[in-house]
Amino acid sequence: MRVLVVGAGEVGSSIASSLSDSHEVVVVDIDPERVEALTYSEDVLAVTGDGTDLDVLEEAEVEKADVVIASTDDDETNLATCATVDVVSDAFTIGRVEHTNYLETWRGHEGAFGVDFMVCTDLLAAEAIVRVVGLPTAHEVDPFADGCVEMAEFDVPADSPIAGETVAEADRFEELTFVAVLENGNGHAEVARGDTVIQGDSRVVVVGRPESVREFARSIEPEGAAGRVEDVVVIGGSTTGELTAERLASRGIHPRIIEFDENRARELAERLPAATVYSHDATDPEFLSREHIEDADAVVATLGTDERSLLAALLAKREGAERAIAVVEQARYVDLFETVGVDVAVNPRRVTAEEITRFTRERRAENVAIIEPGGAEVVEVEVDEDSVLAGRTILDASADLPDGVVVGAITRNGEYVTPRGDTVVEVGDHVVAFVQADAHDEVSAKL
Structure with a gap:
C-alpha cells in the first residue's frame, strides 16, 4: 500500500516510522530540515513543499496513493490538503484536527472537508486519560473487541506482592493472559513466559476481560487499586x-x-x-x-x-x-x-499517531495498541480461512508463528474465550495478540 503523509512533525514522523517497514511511504513537509532528517532515519521517500499545493502533491505522485494522511499541527492546512486530494485522487483521506468543532461538523456531514476519517487530538487524549483514571495503578489501557477485552500496562513497584514472582506464580486469573514484560519499565518488550521473573520496577502487559484486568490491578498494589475512583x-x-x-x-x-x-x-x-x-x-x-x-x-x-x-x-x-x-x-x-x-x-x-497508525494498518487488523518503546504491538485480527490459526489449536498453530507472538484473548460471537494451548480457533473469531517488533511483517501475513 502506498501511503502519503503530509506533515513530518512528531505525529507524521511517528506514523511514517510505524508504516515504512510494510508499506511504501511518501512524506511531504514544508521544512527541508525535517524532510532531510526523516530521509536519513526512515525508509521513506520525501518531498519538500506545502501539502496544500497541488504541484507539490503531484510531485509526491498523489494519484498513486492509496491513503493520504494530513497530520500537520495546523487544522486548516490539514483540511485544505484533504480537500485538494479529494479532487485529484481516489485515495482514502485521514485528517488530524485539534478543535472539536471540525470533528462535530464532519460527524454531522460525513465526507465534509474531503475527509474520509477524522481524528481529534484533544478528544483522543481525553479518552486515553479517562481510561487510565478508571483503572487505578494502570499506565495505559486500550479496549479491544468492542470492549470485551482490555490491554493494560502496569508498573510493578519494588514492594508489590508480585515483585519477584514468576509469571506462572502471578497468573492466578482465569480470564487474563500475561503477554509481555518490560524490564525497568523502559526496556525491550519481551514475551512473558511461565518462568519469566517479574522484577520490581518492571512493567507488565496483560490482556483479558476487563473484570480480570481489575482483579490483577489489585494484586499488584492492593491498597492503591482497592477503592472506586470518585474524586x-x-x-x-x-x-x-x-x-x-x-x-x-x-x-x-x-x-x-x-x-x-x-x-x-x-x-x-x-x-x-x-x-x-x-x-x-x-x-x-x-x-x-x-x-x-x-x-x-x-x-x-x-x-x-x-x-x-x-x-x-x-x-x-x-x-x-x-x-x-x-x-x-x-x-x-x-x-x-x-x-x-x-x-x-x-x-x-x-x-493521535497511534490512532492513525491503527487505521492505516492492513484492513484485517481492526485495532492496534503500540507498546512503547521498541515498536511491539497488541493487535486485534478477525480470523479468516487463510489464517494460520483457522481450525487449529493455538499450540499447533504456534509452530508456524514466530517466537515473538502471544495470543492474549479470543472473542467468539461477542463472548470471551480464554486462550489456552488446546483452544481451537475458529473462522470469524477475533484474536487479540501481542507481537514483537521484529515479527510484524511475518505475523501480518499469517494471521
Missing part, C-alpha cells in the same frame, strides 16, 4: 481538560476543575453542570490544602505548557493526591515526567 481533580480548563471532565461526568464521577482564568472558569461551570469549578491558581499550595487535594483519587494536569503541568502535578502529589496524570506536549519529556514523580504522562501527539 478526580482536573487542573486546567483547556479543551483537553474540558473533554476529560465531560467524559468523567458521563461515567458518574463528579470532577473538580481548577481554572485560573475567571471567564473560562465561568464558561466551564455553565457547560459542565456536573462539575465543580474553581477559579484559582492551581500552583498555590495553600489553596490545594484548603480544597483537600489530598482526598483526590487522581489529579489530571492539563495546563497547556509542560512546565506548568509538571509543577501542578508534583504539587498535587506533594499535598497527598493519590495519583497524578499529566498531559505532556513534548514527547521527549514523557520519560522525564514519570521519572520525577508523575504517575502517567499522556502525550496527545503520540496518542
Whole structure:
C-alpha cells in the first residue's frame, strides 16, 4: 500500500516510522530540515513543499496513493490538503484536527472537508486519560473487541506482592493472559513466559476481560487499586481538560476543575453542570490544602505548557493526591515526567499517531495498541480461512508463528474465550495478540 503523509512533525514522523517497514511511504513537509532528517532515519521517500499545493502533491505522485494522511499541527492546512486530494485522487483521506468543532461538523456531514476519517487530538487524549483514571495503578489501557477485552500496562513497584514472582506464580486469573514484560519499565518488550521473573520496577502487559484486568490491578498494589475512583481533580480548563471532565461526568464521577482564568472558569461551570469549578491558581499550595487535594483519587494536569503541568502535578502529589496524570506536549519529556514523580504522562501527539497508525494498518487488523518503546504491538485480527490459526489449536498453530507472538484473548460471537494451548480457533473469531517488533511483517501475513 502506498501511503502519503503530509506533515513530518512528531505525529507524521511517528506514523511514517510505524508504516515504512510494510508499506511504501511518501512524506511531504514544508521544512527541508525535517524532510532531510526523516530521509536519513526512515525508509521513506520525501518531498519538500506545502501539502496544500497541488504541484507539490503531484510531485509526491498523489494519484498513486492509496491513503493520504494530513497530520500537520495546523487544522486548516490539514483540511485544505484533504480537500485538494479529494479532487485529484481516489485515495482514502485521514485528517488530524485539534478543535472539536471540525470533528462535530464532519460527524454531522460525513465526507465534509474531503475527509474520509477524522481524528481529534484533544478528544483522543481525553479518552486515553479517562481510561487510565478508571483503572487505578494502570499506565495505559486500550479496549479491544468492542470492549470485551482490555490491554493494560502496569508498573510493578519494588514492594508489590508480585515483585519477584514468576509469571506462572502471578497468573492466578482465569480470564487474563500475561503477554509481555518490560524490564525497568523502559526496556525491550519481551514475551512473558511461565518462568519469566517479574522484577520490581518492571512493567507488565496483560490482556483479558476487563473484570480480570481489575482483579490483577489489585494484586499488584492492593491498597492503591482497592477503592472506586470518585474524586478526580482536573487542573486546567483547556479543551483537553474540558473533554476529560465531560467524559468523567458521563461515567458518574463528579470532577473538580481548577481554572485560573475567571471567564473560562465561568464558561466551564455553565457547560459542565456536573462539575465543580474553581477559579484559582492551581500552583498555590495553600489553596490545594484548603480544597483537600489530598482526598483526590487522581489529579489530571492539563495546563497547556509542560512546565506548568509538571509543577501542578508534583504539587498535587506533594499535598497527598493519590495519583497524578499529566498531559505532556513534548514527547521527549514523557520519560522525564514519570521519572520525577508523575504517575502517567499522556502525550496527545503520540496518542493521535497511534490512532492513525491503527487505521492505516492492513484492513484485517481492526485495532492496534503500540507498546512503547521498541515498536511491539497488541493487535486485534478477525480470523479468516487463510489464517494460520483457522481450525487449529493455538499450540499447533504456534509452530508456524514466530517466537515473538502471544495470543492474549479470543472473542467468539461477542463472548470471551480464554486462550489456552488446546483452544481451537475458529473462522470469524477475533484474536487479540501481542507481537514483537521484529515479527510484524511475518505475523501480518499469517494471521
